[in-house]
Amino acid sequence: MNKSPIIQTRDLRKVYQVGKVDVPALRGVDLAVAPGEFLAIVGPSGSGKSTLFHIIGGLTPPTSGQVSVAGQDLASMSDADRTNLRKRTVGFVFQKFNLLPNLTARDNIAVARYIAGMDSRPDPEFDELLRLLGINERLDHKPSALSGGEQQRIAIARAVVNRPSILLADEPTGNLDTENSKAVLAILRDLNRRLGQTILMITHNPEAAAYGHRTVHMRDGKIV
Amino acid sequence: MTAKLVLENLKNRPMRTLLSVALIAVPVTLILCLVGLSHGMLEDTQRRTRGIGADIIVRPPASSFLGLSGAPISQGFVDFFQKQPHVKMTLGVVNQPVQGVTLGATGIDLAKFSAMSGGFTFLSGGPFRQPDDVIIDEYYADEKGAKVGDHLKLLNQTWRVCGIIASGKLARIVLPLGVLQELTSNPGKVSQIYIKLDNPANTQQVIQQLKSMPALQDYPIYSVEEFTSLFSINNIPGLKQFVWVIISIGVAIGFAVVCLSMYMAVLQRTREIGILKSLGGSNWFILRIILVEAMIMGIGGTILGILLSFGAYWLIHTLVPASIQMVIVPSWWPISLAITLVGTAFGALYPGLKAARHDPIEALAYE
Numbered sequence: 001m002n003k004s005p006i007i008q009t010r011d012l013r014k015v016y017q018v019g020k021v022d023v024p025a026l027r028g029v030d031l032a033v034a035p036g037e038f039l040a041i042v043g044p045s046g047s048g049k050s051t052l053f054h055i056i057g058g059l060t061p062p063t064s065g066q067v068s069v070a071g072q073d074l075a076s077m078s079d080a081d082r083t084n085l086r087k088r089t090v091g092f093v094f095q096k097f098n099l100l101p102n103l104t105a106r107d108n109i110a111v112a113r114y115i116a117g118m119d120s121r122p123d124p125e126f127d128e129l130l131r132l133l134g135i136n137e138r139l140d141h142k143p144s145a146l147s148g149g150e151q152q153r154i155a156i157a158r159a160v161v162n163r164p165s166i167l168l169a170d171e172p173t174g175n176l177d178t179e180n181s182k183a184v185l186a187i188l189r190d191l192n193r194r195l196g197q198t199i200l201m202i203t204h205n206p207e208a209a210a211y212g213h214r215t216v217h218m219r220d221g222k223i224v
Numbered sequence: 225m226t227a228k229l230v231l232e233n234l235k236n237r238p239m240r241t242l243l244s245v246a247l248i249a250v251p252v253t254l255i256l257c258l259v260g261l262s263h264g265m266l267e268d269t270q271r272r273t274r275g276i277g278a279d280i281i282v283r284p285p286a287s288s289f290l291g292l293s294g295a296p297i298s299q300g301f302v303d304f305f306q307k308q309p310h311v312k313m314t315l316g317v318v319n320q321p322v323q324g325v326t327l328g329a330t331g332i333d334l335a336k337f338s339a340m341s342g343g344f345t346f347l348s349g350g351p352f353r354q355p356d357d358v359i360i361d362e363y364y365a366d367e368k369g370a371k372v373g374d375h376l377k378l379l380n381q382t383w384r385v386c387g388i389i390a391s392g393k394l395a396r397i398v399l400p401l402g403v404l405q406e407l408t409s410n411p412g413k414v415s416q417i418y419i420k421l422d423n424p425a426n427t428q429q430v431i432q433q434l435k436s437m438p439a440l441q442d443y444p445i446y447s448v449e450e451f452t453s454l455f456s457i458n459n460i461p462g463l464k465q466f467v468w469v470i471i472s473i474g475v476a477i478g479f480a481v482v483c484l485s486m487y488m489a490v491l492q493r494t495r496e497i498g499i500l501k502s503l504g505g506s507n508w509f510i511l512r513i514i515l516v517e518a519m520i521m522g523i524g525g526t527i528l529g530i531l532l533s534f535g536a537y538w539l540i541h542t543l544v545p546a547s548i549q550m551v552i553v554p555s556w557w558p559i560s561l562a563i564t565l566v567g568t569a570f571g572a573l574y575p576g577l578k579a580a581r582h583d584p585i586e587a588l589a590y591e
Contacts, residue, residue, distance in 0.1 A: 059502065059584045080506065089506030098499045098588065102232035107225075112503045114225035158503075 043218030091159030149180030251474030252529020275393035316414030322443035331404030349387035480566025498587025518572030
């Protein structure tokens, strides 16, 4: 873990305006994540972990401070640059799966490739990954016909289909039962071990956090 | 992939899609019916005028080509024209409105008319035999459900149908000239005069000759081709403007329907928009999906509108075949499509931009 960080933040701050009131969500976060690291971020609601996740994922800009992701300075990026970052550099896995309900599992994965401008040629490595995820037989079903565990595996497949440098998982087991939670966490660990995928996982659950190499705790917008 | 996203969205909300398409179809049908009616009425008048077989038409002074009021031309002119060089025969007729501006009766000397035009084609019955006889064409007979021997109330008189003719010559209702002159208090007067020449090639020469006569200075004199060419949408006062009003209404309705429909769709799909943005979907990608969806509804609405215009055509031909003529004008199909697409594109723009500008975090949190 002595390589230069793939994610680095320095004095990262984010203030949301709610009406006329400024609400600080991040109050100076310093974080470094090495390439290939599986990092769990744990903290209570309102601790700022989701805001950190959104900034690192390029979904929102920071108010101040420095944030570098895969060598790119997000603080100085335009909306369009952050959109491009989300195409190939980061992949998201959400608590609520966030699959497009009208599309089949296969098309949910294909839409991510399409948006990233990837060609649709068969990818044997990705096909192998689908088999590992245990969803290769379920690809022609729409999300409503899939279990929560299957939906989350599809979401993981969609998140990694463009080979992003970083996988961001926000409470990926939050809507799953114990068995499916373990399966999903095992898949994340497997992705990390086999592919060297850098993973940043937000969780409330200490057992889930234990799957990571390292756990950082957040409280009141700071890493403690 | 854009097409798949759009089609799945449309399929997922079939009632919204169908209602939007149906509402977009309404102004398309309106436009096509208006254009079809304009063309139908004008083409019918042109066809019936050409069917007379004349080469020249002399109209009363200060008259519009569109219609006639009364019978101001002395019948003596008919004989006068008959004596002019190259004139083979002349026919003076009296025109009298029967039902608004769309249906009129024409009084003729049947023998002279037959000589000029080759005569009516009688589908049943035959020529006038008594003063209260009326000849009607097949469409008017259909509209009134009249047969030969039936009695019709026209111009405050009761008439016996003596013959039913094939449409396409002169008028839908034909009365004896003298009877109509008496009835309209115009004895010895006619509404207009048709002239047939020995050779159509002499038409312009004869017109020039007639126009050079001082007594005819104020009389509009046309060749039949020139006269019928005046029956175009551009020459009917107000019609072009009316068509534009209907087109504007069409664009406005298309705009409003699509704006409302897509606004609702964008609201319903806020979370999906957030998902697409989290995957790196650009503002243009999101806007394109909304625009393409609106365009497909616009195309669907135009196709349905065209089909409905065939329904309107059938209804008009079935219910009022003599009073109103409508034709299907395929050249207006692409125009109505363009009109619809303009309306739908503008209608989709606001919801599309709203969708494209969604904050991805807020969109993903939308329940």
